[in-house]
Amino acid sequence: MITTGRDRRVDRWWLAGAAVATVVALVLGVLAPPDAVQGGIQKLMYVHVPAAWSAYLCFLSVLIANLWGLMRTGSGAGRLARAAAEAGVVLTALTLATGSLWGSATWGTWWIWDARITSTLAMGLVYVAYLCLDSLTSTSRGRRLTAMVGVVGFASAPLVHFSVIWWRTLHQPATVLAPSLSPPIDGRMGAALAAAVLAASLVTSLIVRLRHERLLPPASSGRPTPQGPKPAPHRSDPVPTVSR
Amino acid sequence: MTGAPFSPRRRRAIASTILVASCVGLGALALTGANESVTFYLTPTEAIDAGRLDREVRVGGFVVEGSLDEGDSRSSLVLSDGESDMRVVYPGRLPDVIQEGQGAVVVGSWGADDVFLGTEIVMRHSNEYRAPEPGS
Incomplete structure (x- = not known):
């Protein structure tokens, strides 16, 4: 991995921040009361909601990086988009898995084809397709096509978020990210949720950052490598990378 | 990867x-x-207006307080949207997740005597989260 001393310091501070936020979220999550209707299983919220939120963040990064890449050819923004899309797909899967577990306990079903769940699965598939396309394209034309898919694909994120408002769903509407000044949630649960969302955002951005560094080709990083360890073998692309 | x-x-x-x-x-x-x-589910009002259909429909509403009647081979409840009420019959005990005053979505079809015969039932919970009342 090619990193400068400054990057290392940033990584360390980032890691420290993510660790502190995670510990705070865990403590607040344990201390928060169980839900009156759903019981203890409602604590899955502190994983499910941050995972979904972080997936949105990742896909927003894919959008921004690709827009940047389309405007500045050769900026290498495609690699950042790839790192973010990979994390986003994993987080979408985590959202569906925790949602399924939560649904089985409170709804009485593991899976149901309502608009929220269907659109979440569709969003995941959009970015799986995006990642495959990214692996398959190596020409600058192909890269532009991939970038455009990464831009247009972001339409799936608002579709997921607003599905609970636009259509009737088994999934309940949003509690916090909704146009209401007093979210209908116990203060202690709200605090745990806020801490968990912050922790997940920090952990996700750190992972995307580290993954992006691994995707950088050894020679063209443009950063000095004074005494860092030997560059990792170029791992992401079997085909020579021209300009992403 | x-x-x-x-x-x-x-x-x-x-x-x-x-x-x-x-x-x-x-x-x-x-x-x-x-x-x-x-159209994931119909409200009880819509389901009553639609009448007998030759397919299964989903109906969503809240379980009216005091309407739950559980038995080993047959249970029933009243599903409401605040405007119309409909009696739902379910073969067997209801899943534990079904609670009075909470939402529920039932899959089924109309039987005789304006009774809705449910084949599947799931809970639909609200977006409110609160601590249990002290002592409960």
Whole structure:
């Protein structure tokens, strides 16, 4: 991995921040009361909601990086988009898995084809397709096509978020990210949720950052490598990378 | 995620397969999943207005307080949207998740005597989260 001393310091501070936020979220999550209707299983919220939120963040990064890449050819923004899309797909899967577990306990079903769940699965598939396309394209034309898919694909994120408002769903509407000044949630649960969302955002951005560094080709990083360890073998692309 | 164990040719084959599979999946969701999820459930008022249909429908509402009547081979409850009430009969004990005053979505069809025969029932919870009352 090619990193400068400054990057290392940033990584360390980032890691420290993510660790502190995670510990705070865990403590607040344990201390928060169980839900009156759903019981203890409602604590899955502190994983499910941050995972979904972080997936949105990742896909927003894919959008921004690709827009940047389309405007500045050769900026290498495609690699950042790839790192973010990979994390986003994993987080979408985590959202569906925790949602399924939560649904089985409170709804009485593991899976149901309502608009929220269907659109979440569709969003995941959009970015799986995006990642495959990214692996398959190596020409600058192909890269532009991939970038455009990464831009247009972001339409799936608002579709997921607003599905609970636009259509009737088994999934309940949003509690916090909704146009209401007093979210209908116990203060202690709200605090745990806020801490968990912050922790997940920090952990996700750190992972995307580290993954992006691994995707950088050894020679063209443009950063000095004074005494860092030997560059990792170029791992992401079997085909020579021209300009992403 | 990294290419180490696969040859470039193999990698391309895998990526192409997954690409096609996810596009087919998206197409299937757009055609069938989306179609079904857009009108995910009818309200009791809509279900009563629609009358007898030759297919199963989903009806969503809240379980009226005091209407739950559980038995080993037959249970019943009243589902309401605040405007219309409908009696739902379910073969067997209701799943534990069903509670009075909470939402429920029932799959089924109309039987005789304006009774709705449920085959599946799930809970629909609100977006409110609160601590249990002290002593409960």
